[in-house]
Amino acid sequence: MTASQPPTESAEPSAEPSADASADAGAALLARAVAHLEPVMPLLRELGERFATAGHDLALVGGPVRDAFLGRSSHDLDLTTSARPEQIEAAVAGWADAVWDMGRAFGTIGLRKGAYVVEITTYRADAYDRTTRKPIVAFGDNLADDLARRDFTVNAMALQLPELAFVDPHDGLADLFARELRTPGAPEVSFADDPLRMMRAARFVAQLDMSLHPGVAEAITAAVDSLQIVSAERVRDELVKLLLTPAPRRGLEVLVDTGLAQRMLPELPGMQLTIDEHHRHKDVYEHSLTVLDQAIDLEGPPGAGEQEVPGPDLILRLAALLHDIGKPATRRFEPGGGVSFHHHEVVGAKLSTKRLRELRFDKETIKSVSRLVELHLRFHGYGAGEWTDSAVRRYVTDAGDLLPRLHRLTRADCTTRNRRKAARLAASYDSLERRIEALMAAEELKAVRPELDGNEIGQVLGIPPGRVLGRAYKHLLAIRLDRGLIGPEAAREELLAWWADQPES
Known part of the structure; x- marks a missing residue:
């Protein structure tokens, strides 16, 4: 079968391209796709020849074929074959560097050859009972039926090996270039x-x-x-x-x-708040998608340092998407035509935790996303820079390792079309970041802690580890945040003064 022809512009839209022109266009597209696969082509041809010698069909299929036509690199090498699992193993024996059969029940044998990992799967003809998404596995006997089972036409294209014949029974290539799924x-x-x-x-x-x-x-x-x-x-x-x-x-x-x-x-469509007749608030859903777009733009390049938040960053993106999910539950119309969402960041943090748990995200992701949602409004108390050094220290300490992400989330959360307001907010956050950098340089805020550690506190007060010592530690931490570095001796005096005021237990 030949490659489908992508849509082309013509001075005469009604004119039908000739069969020869279609064939030429298809051949050119296929040649470009094969050229893009050139780094792995020796491996694919070797495999194809081994399977042909053993009397089996073999084809590169799905994502790698689709991506080759798009000029994109694919991390997967997925192949399909007429061979059964034991025949696949026999065909690659002595050639592959390693072979594994964890997918044997589904007809899949994995192998490694040099730097490449390949999965080879027997043609499938599965059936579904539609009470679960797990199929009743059955092997097929031809490529056409196997391709018909696939999810989308753009993933139902194949390149037969070793002859490199292009198979596209469902016009996936035309859909790919028409950008239609x-x-x-x-x-x-x-x-x-x-x-x-x-x-x-x-x-x-x-x-x-x-x-x-x-x-x-x-x-x-x-x-x-x-x-x-x-x-x-x-x-x-x-x-x-x-x-x-x-x-x-x-x-x-x-x-x-x-x-x-x-x-x-459900919280995502739930943010589609109906705009009242006075247009007293933005659509929160559209705002959240815009914040996500802007947060992505602020990510660093892959492989950048942690302070640059190398993309794609799941935690930042989840936080951007969910940062305002507490607004629908907290919306209030105020006298005089205003609208408020008091404490929506607190409610949103709780809703984020609940939803991410139900989706079975790991604990660290849940904790980080919810914390960013909780903190995303904190900057708006900064105003024109009135925060004390104590408030800046608390901002840094509360954010912890999430501070680089919080910087980006806060900046992304500005979606106003008022250029003066946007510039004012950006300048204000620039000011906050400069103060954070200055305090970090002076006080090592990344590792802020009391000037007496737990052992020293226990020695000064003569108490063992426990809840009381924990309260004493928190008291000295609060002093550290409020007043900065005061020296171990002054910290000892503050600790003793606090201890003198404690009721006897």
Whole structure:
């Protein structure tokens, strides 16, 4: 089969390209894709020849083929074959540097050859009972049926090895260049078989800069309730993959517009507050997506130092998306036409913790995101720089290791169209960062602690470790934050004065 032709501009839109022109265009596209695969082509040809010698078909399939046509590098090398697992092992025996069979039940054998990791899977012809997303595994006997089972047409293209014949029975290449996401078969059947494909659709919209085919969008909207059979861990993993794409906004919009978000992240559509007739507040949902966009723009390059927050940074992105989820619950209309969201950062931190727990995020991520949500408004008490050094120390200490992310979240949270206001806020935060740097240089704020440690406090007061010593430690920490460095002797005097005021236990 030949490559599908991408849409091209023409002075005569009604003119049909000739068969020869279509063939030439397809051949040129295929040549570019193969050239992009050149670094791994020797390995692929060797594998293809080994399988052909053993009487088996072999093809590169899915993401690596799609990405080759886009001129993108793929970290995966996924192949499909007519060979059964034991035949795959026999074909690569003595050639692969290592082989593993953890996916044997699903027909997958993994191997390593030099620096490359390859997964080879037997053609599949699975069935689904639609009470879970786990298939009843069955092996197929031809490439066409295997491709028909795949999630989207852009992932249902293959390159047969070793002859490099391009197979595209569902016009995935045309869809790729038209930037339209379709399923090989009826979308309602595809999503009923595996509801997680609906979330993958949202991810591919963001990752590949595509749009949903109208039929796909309708099928997702009709099938959102089936997401309940997917485990929270799988939903979380797809959400993470979406958030870590270069521009996740459009994928998140798909989740909301189709109703999927209502089933897995209801706080997101919940921020679509109805704007009253006096337009007394912004739409919180749109604001949050803009904050996410701006936070991503503030990330450092991959591999940068921690202070630059190298992207993509999941914690920063989650915090940007969720920073205002406490607003709907705290919205109040005030006399005179105002609207308030008092303590929405506190409520939002609690809601963030609850939602991320239900999505089975790890404890450290939950703690970090919720803390950033709680702290995201703290800067707005800074005003024109009236904070004392004590307040600056507390800001740094409360943020801890999250300070670089808090800097970016706070800056990203400015979405005003008023240029003067935006410039004023930016200048104010510049001032705060300069003060933080100066205090850090003078007082080592990154490791701020009392000037007497726990052992010294116990010796001065003659008490063992426990709750009372913990209270004494917190008292000296508060003095350290309020007054800076006062010296060990002065700290000892403050400790004894505090101890004298304590009731006898």
